[in-house]
Amino acid sequence: MSRCGHPAGGRRGIPNLSAAGTRVYTVTGPTVLSADERPPPARLTAYDTTTGREAWHRETPGHFTGLAAAAEAAYVATTDGKPGGFTIAALSARDGSSLWQHKIAAGDLTSRVDPAAYLHDQDLILYAPGMITVLDRRTGTQRWTAETAAGVTLMRPPTIHRDVVYVPANQQLGGGVLRWRLADGTELPTLWPQVSGDLLTVSGDRVYLASGDVVHSQPL
Incomplete structure (x- = not known):
């Protein structure tokens, strides 16, 4: 069994370990934005899954918030600590070179909202x-x-089922499950808009939402 050299660091809720193809990726270093200071960029390291040796490493182009991996690339979400958006970058699995970078403006959202990446x-x-x-x-x-x-x-990462995106939401008077069509972003009616829940699963022809010790269910 091969061993990769650096322990992963970070905080709960921000994925900082991911693997795909011949690479396993870890992020080490500060991943939390403090109100009093801005930590330095974190370090993304790619290891060869066969040998356990480091293949390459890069400093993240901002403060790390999310990581996802596919066979061809690692996708790293970062922020620069300023209001208005964040950046997602694709780095080549082979050598860490930049494949593309995309800046996303998000209204008055700040970097402290922890944007994260999810592949489908x-x-x-x-x-x-x-x-x-x-x-x-x-x-x-x-x-x-x-x-x-x-x-x-x-509240949670998205669930994709039959080309629909499901995400449980929370608000002062309820929340429910928000839904969009994956193809074009068309918003669909919210399920259980008066229920605040944070655990969601979709199986077969039914969707389930857990709220406290109650599980809600309805057909799709």
Whole structure:
């Protein structure tokens, strides 16, 4: 069994270990933005899964917030500590060279909303408490983006089922499950809008939402 050399560091809720193809990626160093200081960029390291040896490393182009991996690339979400958006970069799995970089403006959202990355087929889905954006993972071209209404927070990574994006949401008077068509971002009616839940699964022809010790279910 091969061993990769650096322990992964970070905080709960920000993926900082991911593997695909012949690479396993870790992020070490500060990943938290403090109100009093800005930590230096974190370090992304790629290891060869066969030998356990470091293949390459890069400093992240901003403060690390999310990581996803496919056979051809690592996708790194970062912020620069300023309001208004964040950056997602695709780095070649072979040598860490830049394949593309995309800046996403997010209204008055700040870097402290922890944008993170999620892969689904050829789509790269970026989500944060107040927004969701879908890119073509091969080119970085933005397919669509949606911001939630004021006070509505996306609670979990998206669930994709039959080309629909499901994300549980929370707000003062409820929340429910927000839904968009994956192809074009068309918003679909919210499920259980008066229920605040944060655990969601979709199986077969039914969707399930856990709220406390109650599990809600309905057909799709």
